[in-house]
Amino acid sequence: MNKETIAQKKLRVLLKKLGAIRGRHTELVTIYVPAGLNLYIISNQVSQEQGTAVNIKSKAVRKNVLTALEKINQHLKLYKRAPENGLAIFSGNISEKEGESDVELWAIEPPEKLNQRLYRCDQTFILDPLTYMLREREVYGLIVLDKSDANIGTLVGKRIEPLKNIESLVPGKTKKGGWSQARYARVREGLLNDHLKKAGEIATSYFREMEDLRGIIIGGPGPIKEMFFNGDFLPTDIKAKVLGVVDTSYTGMPGLEEMIVRGEDILAEASITHERKIMDKFLTELSKDSGLAVYGIKETLHALEAGAVGILLVSDRFEWVDAEFECPSCGKKTGKIVKPDKKDAVMCPGCGSSMELTKENDVLEKLDSLAENVGSKMEIISADSREGEQLFEMGGLAGILRYNI
Numbered sequence: 001m002n003k004e005t006i007a008q009k010k011l012r013v014l015l016k017k018l019g020a021i022r023g024r025h026t027e028l029v030t031i032y033v034p035a036g037l038n039l040y041i042i043s044n045q046v047s048q049e050q051g052t053a054v055n056i057k058s059k060a061v062r063k064n065v066l067t068a069l070e071k072i073n074q075h076l077k078l079y080k081r082a083p084e085n086g087l088a089i090f091s092g093n094i095s096e097k098e099g100e101s102d103v104e105l106w107a108i109e110p111p112e113k114l115n116q117r118l119y120r121c122d123q124t125f126i127l128d129p130l131t132y133m134l135r136e137r138e139v140y141g142l143i144v145l146d147k148s149d150a151n152i153g154t155l156v157g158k159r160i161e162p163l164k165n166i167e168s169l170v171p172g173k174t175k176k177g178g179w180s181q182a183r184y185a186r187v188r189e190g191l192l193n194d195h196l197k198k199a200g201e202i203a204t205s206y207f208r209e210m211e212d213l214r215g216i217i218i219g220g221p222g223p224i225k226e227m228f229f230n231g232d233f234l235p236t237d238i239k240a241k242v243l244g245v246v247d248t249s250y251t252g253m254p255g256l257e258e259m260i261v262r263g264e265d266i267l268a269e270a271s272i273t274h275e276r277k278i279m280d281k282f283l284t285e286l287s288k289d290s291g292l293a294v295y296g297i298k299e300t301l302h303a304l305e306a307g308a309v310g311i312l313l314v315s316d317r318f319e320w321v322d323a324e325f326e327c328p329s330c331g332k333k334t335g336k337i338v339k340p341d342k343k344d345a346v347m348c349p350g351c352g353s354s355m356e357l358t359k360e361n362d363v364l365e366k367l368d369s370l371a372e373n374v375g376s377k378m379e380i381i382s383a384d385s386r387e388g389e390q391l392f393e394m395g396g397l398a399g400i401l402r403y404n405i
């Protein structure tokens, strides 16, 4: 399983932001430029749409759509040629107040080749083709079992992949002739125990190999699944990944499919849970005062550059910018992650003059490359949860350290 690339991380953050936007009217414009298509064709189309939009009845909507299209055309001029994987552009009025106008624009070069061409003006942005590009990222382990079967599989994106079917040797409840009731029950219990043990071992051997495993769901008809989960059949690290135990009518492939449908809420919760666990770890270290938690931009960057950060936590609302400056007096150049409103207030470390901003880079990309240089893992934490909001309020940047510094 490949690690999530920075392009995918950026896309994930953007999709979340755009997915939450609802237009007050049909005034959100989505444009997909497929890989290999000349941007000139798209700007022509946008100009045509501008001609059509003039006929929109509502004055406010007309103004917003025209502004969005104009922004798109301006943006398209920034490219000398179409980006390799194509381009997705979103623009529209995002003001939540009727009558007010705040037309924003987002553009992203997708992490994979975009195959479709699309122009749409709607109340939401069209995101499905991009969402699809994140499909392979979320991997879940599946175990469905009863006394006679155990089926192990994974859910990769929306696809179930069966990995292993195990048949048990557990006989039915009715004893066969020649056995005492008690002895029969003991033998049966022993065989059931063997069955669950084997299922646990095989599941563990598969799931331990999966680096990006987000969680595990256990299901099945009857009480065996609970017995399996509550008993000693999974090692602690694997058990810790279990997201839930659900009832199904079947085992086998139909059982796995059923489990996904019934576990939908559990799966939706899972990405949030993943982030929450990381935040919990951070907050625990912080409250223990172990010295293994840092926060704040300056402190975190310092620890990161020292190579001490194991996990770098970045709020999805982190808005600082990675900027490059040049001193007009002595010519000194410097790069720095600065607060957006402090871009004009950077002093030259050489002569003390105020420096000029020469370039702005993507801050997530910068942080990710800093993290990668020292073998740290970067995690983007949504500010939607209580813990995530806490991170945002602590400056939006924090780290869990490998060792004290």
Ligand SMILES: [Zn+2]
Binding pocket: 327, 328, 329, 330, 331, 332, 348, 349, 350, 351, 352, 353
């Ligand atoms: Zn200077």
